[in-house]
Amino acid sequence: MDVYKFLEQVKKGEIELEEAADLLKKMPYEDLDFAKLDHHRHFRSGFGEVVFCQGKSKEHLTEIYRRFYLHDTDVLGTRASKEQYEEVKKVLDNVTYDPLSRILSVEKEKKERTGLVAVCTGGTADIPVAEEAARTAEFFGSNVVRIYDVGVAGIHRLFAKLEEIQKANCIVAVAGMEGALGGVLAGLVDKPVIAVPTSVGYGTSFGGVSALLTMLNSCAEGLAVVNIDNGFGAGYMATQINRLCKE
Numbered sequence: 001m002d003v004y005k006f007l008e009q010v011k012k013g014e015i016e017l018e019e020a021a022d023l024l025k026k027m028p029y030e031d032l033d034f035a036k037l038d039h040h041r042h043f044r045s046g047f048g049e050v051v052f053c054q055g056k057s058k059e060h061l062t063e064i065y066r067r068f069y070l071h072d073t074d075v076l077g078t079r080a081s082k083e084q085y086e087e088v089k090k091v092l093d094n095v096t097y098d099p100l101s102r103i104l105s106v107e108k109e110k111k112e113r114t115g116l117v118a119v120c121t122g123g124t125a126d127i128p129v130a131e132e133a134a135r136t137a138e139f140f141g142s143n144v145v146r147i148y149d150v151g152v153a154g155i156h157r158l159f160a161k162l163e164e165i166q167k168a169n170c171i172v173a174v175a176g177m178e179g180a181l182g183g184v185l186a187g188l189v190d191k192p193v194i195a196v197p198t199s200v201g202y203g204t205s206f207g208g209v210s211a212l213l214t215m216l217n218s219c220a221e222g223l224a225v226v227n228i229d230n231g232f233g234a235g236y237m238a239t240q241i242n243r244l245c246k247e
Helices: 003-011 017-025 041-045 058-070 082-089 124-139 162-166 181-186 203-216 231-246
Strands: 050-052 075-078 096-098 103-106 114-121 142-147 170-175 193-197 223-225
Touching: 050 058, 058 075, 058 082, 058 103, 075 124, 082 103, 103 124, 114 124, 114 162, 114 181, 114 231, 124 142, 124 170, 124 193, 124 231, 142 162, 142 231, 170 181, 170 231, 181 193, 181 203, 181 223, 193 203, 193 231, 203 223
Parallel strands: 050 075, 114 142, 114 170, 170 193, 193 223
Antiparallel strands: 075 103, 096 103
């Protein structure tokens, strides 16, 4: 719900006071018993609530999407399956699904995107997590440049892209194995870097713990770290930084 549009409609008499009062009761959140939908989050943080789809039943998920849609809200869902997409599509025709990032989204209007976020990966196997970050940033209004497979195993590939990377307001570095990409980038650029460790790697990578520890222990300044495989968290934070640069 656009609060300014809503208030203007009340002012013009297009919405009755009783209807307005009923809608305002739901502004903090809407209680569905199995979920409490935060319709007010956009006005507090600038971004609406995001749905973590993994583990939700098809009935719960479709009702959550339907309710957000009825409140004139774009919906971003993460970690969705193809089966969940097919169920939501029965209710909302304009829902889209990307199987690589597992993003399930509904957007009523094409957004105007501003600024620039660079999303980089160490290797091709890191792309699913990187795409979660990139598509999240795009959903919330950032322009995104994707620069994939520039890990330290062939660091000349990264050097060839540095000028392009420097144009971004924020950089997301996604890497598994030893996870060195984040620290290397932070030592080469004058922009904030958000490092995302991935669970890509052989046995002693411990499902991404090795990359996480490398990133947390980096001596490079200007490096922040999110959780293992948390592309969404990186894309969200990158957009917050990008938004500040454009204000």
